[in-house]
Amino acid sequence: MSVTELTYRQAIARAIADEMEIDDRVLLFGEDVGAAGGVFKATEGLQERFGPARVLDTPISEQAIVGCAIGASLRGLRPVIEIMFADFAGVCFDQLANELAKYRYMTNGQVTVPVTVRLANGAGGGFGAQHSQSVENWFLNVPGLTILTPATPGDAYALLRAAIRDVNPVLYLEHKGLYNLTGPVSDADLDVIGRASVVREGSDITLVASQLMRHRALEAAELLAAENVSAEVIDPRTMVPFDYETVRSSITKTNNLICVQECSPGGSWGATLIATLAGDSLELFDAPPLLVGGDNTPIPYSGALEAAWLPSPERIVDAVRRTLAY
Amino acid sequence: MAAERTAATRRVVEKTKSDERGLELLAKMLEIRGVEDEVQRMFTQGLVRGTTHLCQGQEAVAVGVCATLKQGDSMTCTYRGHGAVLAMGAQADAVFGEIMGKAKGLCGGKGGSMHLTDVAVGAYGAFAIVGAHLPITVGLAFASRYLGDDGVSVCFFGDGTTNIGAFHEALNLASLWKTPAIFVCENNLYGEYSPLRTTTPIERLADRAASYGMPGVVVDGNDVFAVIDTAEEAVARARAGEGPTLIEALTYRQVGHSRSDPAKYRPPGELEEWLARDPIVLLERKLAEDVTDPARIAELKEQVRQAVLEALERAKSWPDPELDARFANVLA
Numbered sequence: 323m324s325v326t327e328l329t330y331r332q333a334i335a336r337a338i339a340d341e342m343e344i345d346d347r348v349l350l351f352g353e354d355v356g357a358a359g360g361v362f363k364a365t366e367g368l369q370e371r372f373g374p375a376r377v378l379d380t381p382i383s384e385q386a387i388v389g390c391a392i393g394a395s396l397r398g399l400r401p402v403i404e405i406m407f408a409d410f411a412g413v414c415f416d417q418l419a420n421e422l423a424k425y426r427y428m429t430n431g432q433v434t435v436p437v438t439v440r441l442a443n444g445a446g447g448g449f450g451a452q453h454s455q456s457v458e459n460w461f462l463n464v465p466g467l468t469i470l471t472p473a474t475p476g477d478a479y480a481l482l483r484a485a486i487r488d489v490n491p492v493l494y495l496e497h498k499g500l501y502n503l504t505g506p507v508s509d510a511d512l513d514v515i516g517r518a519s520v521v522r523e524g525s526d527i528t529l530v531a532s533q534l535m536r537h538r539a540l541e542a543a544e545l546l547a548a549e550n551v552s553a554e555v556i557d558p559r560t561m562v563p564f565d566y567e568t569v570r571s572s573i574t575k576t577n578n579l580i581c582v583q584e585c586s587p588g589g590s591w592g593a594t595l596i597a598t599l600a601g602d603s604l605e606l607f608d609a610p611p612l613l614v615g616g617d618n619t620p621i622p623y624s625g626a627l628e629a630a631w632l633p634s635p636e637r638i639v640d641a642v643r644r645t646l647a648y
Numbered sequence: 649m650a651a652e653r654t655a656a657t658r659r660v661v662e663k664t665k666s667d668e669r670g671l672e673l674l675a676k677m678l679e680i681r682g683v684e685d686e687v688q689r690m691f692t693q694g695l696v697r698g699t700t701h702l703c704q705g706q707e708a709v710a711v712g713v714c715a716t717l718k719q720g721d722s723m724t725c726t727y728r729g730h731g732a733v734l735a736m737g738a739q740a741d742a743v744f745g746e747i748m749g750k751a752k753g754l755c756g757g758k759g760g761s762m763h764l765t766d767v768a769v770g771a772y773g774a775f776a777i778v779g780a781h782l783p784i785t786v787g788l789a790f791a792s793r794y795l796g797d798d799g800v801s802v803c804f805f806g807d808g809t810t811n812i813g814a815f816h817e818a819l820n821l822a823s824l825w826k827t828p829a830i831f832v833c834e835n836n837l838y839g840e841y842s843p844l845r846t847t848t849p850i851e852r853l854a855d856r857a858a859s860y861g862m863p864g865v866v867v868d869g870n871d872v873f874a875v876i877d878t879a880e881e882a883v884a885r886a887r888a889g890e891g892p893t894l895i896e897a898l899t900y901r902q903v904g905h906s907r908s909d910p911a912k913y914r915p916p917g918e919l920e921e922w923l924a925r926d927p928i929v930l931l932e933r934k935l936a937e938d939v940t941d942p943a944r945i946a947e948l949k950e951q952v953r954q955a956v957l958e959a960l961e962r963a964k965s966w967p968d969p970e971l972d973a974r975f976a977n978v979l980a
């Protein structure tokens with residue numbers, strides 16, 4: 323495949339199609355993913371192309387969707403399933419946290435569970451508190467799950483293909499606010515799990531930001547450039563296993579760190595990143611590392627309130643100024 | 649004359665066959681009873697960590713159902729699943745070893761009493777979250793259809809489990825997709841310490857099958873031959889692509905729910921009634937009614953007892969896992 327321009331949404335459908343094309347064991351199921359092409363249209367055309375035996379609509383049964391995928395994977399199939407809004411992970415939390423994640427360990431490796439769970443993450447669309455949360459942090463404390471958070475069409479494509487090929491369970495979080503984003507997609511490098519990407523080089527401060535926040539961090543970096551501040555922006559792309567090394571080597575150069583995340587601070591990946599680097603690399607820091615995140619509240623509905631809840635480029639810039647003035 | 653002789657010969661052959669089969673079933677049930685009795689003793693001796701859930705009194709369900717399976721079929725069960733895993737053919741020493749957390753236990757000591765798994769014999773796992781394995785069974789069964797083999801997937805669970813959401817989701821999807829799944833509800837009248845009638849507004853759990861458009865069958869779970877007949881029908885249906893069945897097997901756990909539960913919540917006389925209908929006693933009686941030589945039964949009992957004790961001694965002699973083993977198999 324040469325480099326193609328696709329939307330983030332198209333990149334997802336394309337990744338699933340390309341894996342289904344080369345591997346009969348890959349199948350897709352979830353609520354309205356087939357005939358309707360998904361509520362976010364991220365699986366459009368797949369049922370027409372691969373047939374209803376491989377692209378199946380399910381009842382509204384998140385526990386059964388995850389459990390059925392686990393069982394099918396035990397027999398060597400490679401199910402890709404959709405949980406629609408990521409918040410719905412709450413109703414199948416047991417299947418994800420206790421069954422999917424622990425199954426291989428409890429049986430001492432008698433089973434492998436190659437399930438890919440797609441969930442639509444994220445705020446900004448006015449969906450209210452129960453359809454907007456970024457849920458990666460719910461699962462950080464569950465060893466056994468690989469967690470992916472693509473922010474561009476290219477990463478969405480490569481990470482999803484890698485997830486489907488992975489023999490381990492993967493949570494693949496799509497950001498609802500990015501579905502229409504366009505960008506280059508290629509299959510040249512599919513070895514992307516666990517690798518952060520430096521998306522803008524800089525020398526004064528390191529901004530680590532994922533999904534929607536990666537794009538806002540880039541906007542912030544532009545604003546900072548006008549003030550002669552050079553910000554490096556890193557997108558972790560994978561939450562678990564986290565690429566600490568790329569962040570560490572960036573801080574070796576910038577000596578300053580801000581994590582920007584779309585979730586409240588407690589028990590979050592940003593908090594873990596800061597704690598880890600403070601623990602093993604404190605001498606690298608010129609100023610205390612900061613965490614810029616959503617407020618410590620559920621996500622509000624009103625456009626004004628939700629915009630205030632989400633970290634803005636201006637809030638990021640402000641945090642950078644404070645850090646550099648330390 | 650010739651026809652008569654043929655019929656007589658056939659009767660003898662069938663008799664011997666059922667005799668041999670009966671003894672085989674008895675041996676398996678005795679093995680499970682023996683293992684469970686030993687685990688109970690081990691628990692009081694401090695050889696079992698945490699908790700353990702035993703199935704004395706329920707052996708005929710697992711043995712009867714698993715006797716109808718063949719290679720390539722799969723089974724999932726619960727924390728009360730030692731019997732089901734043994735019925736699939738797991739080795740008793742590896743079962744004991746796992747329960748004691750030994751390196752050579754079924755799961756290398758990482759699973760324990762509630763998670764006995766032996767994929768090599770089709771025992772795909774024992775689950776300790778009530779109801780969690782029902783959807784997983786649907787997936788195992790679905791895979792057989794997807795792959796085009798004729799495998800079936802059996803799932804054992806308790807009466808209390810019919811009240812959890814995963815039961816509903818699993819049976820609904822299993823039936824919708826006509827998966828070759830067999831749901832075996834072991835109705836032992838209690839969920840933990842609560843009698844069924846205090847948690848469940850209906851008495852016949854098999855009735856729930858109707859709302860999923862699948863057959864619901866009630867069987868005497870202490871009569872191993874009745875269990876076999878019922879399971880055979882469900883298995884045949886599943887293999888023929890006609891979809892799942894819910895079997896409600898009426899049985900009784902003769903011991904407490906877990907650990908050292910004295911089961912004070914039982915009404916007087918209930919245990920005695922069920923002990924009189926002990927599945928092993930019933931099978932022995934049936935075999936004795938037929939032609940089986942009582943001496944053979946006695947001999948079998950002694951053989952099984954010895955084998956169980958030897959398996960236990962072997963497992964006790966095994967070392968604990970290497971400490972580094974705890975890091976293995978988080979991921980493949």
Ligand SMILES: Cc1ncc(C[n+]2csc(CCOP(=O)(O)OP(=O)(O)O)c2C)c(N)n1
Pocket residue numbers: 728776777778805806807808809810836838839840905
């Ligand atoms: C989701 C969940 N809730 C509660 C428990 C605690 N618990 C363990 S066994 C049990 C009773 C289950 O009863 P039943 O399904 O009848 O099975 P039985 O133990 O009688 O075999 C309960 C409530 C659990 N393990 N999982």
Ligand SMILES: [Mg+2]
Pocket residue numbers: 806807808834835836837838839840
């Ligand atoms: Mg019960």
